[in-house]
Amino acid sequence: MEYKLLKIGTDAEIFWKNSVGDPVPSIGLLPGTKYEPTTITSLGNGFTIHEDNVMPEFGIPPATTPEEFSENISKMLGWLEDFGLSRELQTDISPAKFFLPSQLAHPQAQEFGCDPDWCVWTRKVNKVDMFSPIVKQLRTAAAHIHVSFTVDGHPPEVIEAEPLVQMLDLAFLPFLFINNEEDMIRRQLYGKAGAYRYKEYSETIKGIEYRVLSNIWIRHPKLTMFVFNQIRWVFDTISAFSDLIPNLSKNLQQSIDKKDLTTAKRLIREYGVPLPAGVTLNV
DSSP states (O other): OOOOEEEEEEEOEEEEOOSOOEOOTTTTTTTTOOOOEEEEETOOOEEEEEETEEHHHEEEEBBBHHHHHHHHHHHHHHHHHHHHHHOOOOOOSSEEEEEGGGGGGGGGGGGGOSOOOEEEETTTEEEEOOTGGGGTTEEOBBBEEEEEEEETTTTHHHHHHHHHHEEEEEEEGGGGSSOOHHHHHTTTOOOTTTTTEEESSSOOEEEEEEOBBBBBGGSSSHHHOOOOHHHHHHHHHHHHTTTTTGGGGGHHHHHHHHHHHHHHHHHHHHOOOOOOOOOOOOO
């Protein structure tokens, strides 16, 4: 099968913090809702903002080049920085934050997600334990990746999307070696290996929302462009690797969910996974 990349976008969550670094809930600060985001007209169509639980969440227009992708993210982060400064708040791009229980008393702070995501390896819905004691204070943030594509010239079916998600688990193993302690806290609730949603963006455009990564990759333009190029690498190699990847299910889940860096390093080297500039495979 021939996989062809169309466009890449993201919806990303961050946190607010005050002058002493304590997290501040976003409730009531931003316009828009998860179901009806507000367009930032000063930036153009496709730049959106809303609140998700206690976090600001933004969306960008899907891009066709790494430069466009990175620039779109930078524009939204700049908008949020300016918005926060006017309220004596700063943006905090972190995967996980602990709030005081009193800060999470609002009903919006108890809303988690809108639709379930799936595990590509088990083909089961990922379930979050809302009764876990950690939920009383922990909130997590991610930057989900949206990828539209075709398979043999037509929009992909679910079964055709699965190899792409599996390959993305392999492609993004290098992020296990980048400031991952907070991300492992996040994975107590969200972001296990193979987490995704099949997406129908229109009648003719379909793809996937990859939900494994935290938001750390939006911290720097070099990482945002790396993410785009890593997806390109997946499309360049999927035909060669797709038959092999299902056999790596346990290894990839162990690497991502348990932070098994030894196994991750072996897979990166064996499959020639590109690394971000400055990242070394130290275990």
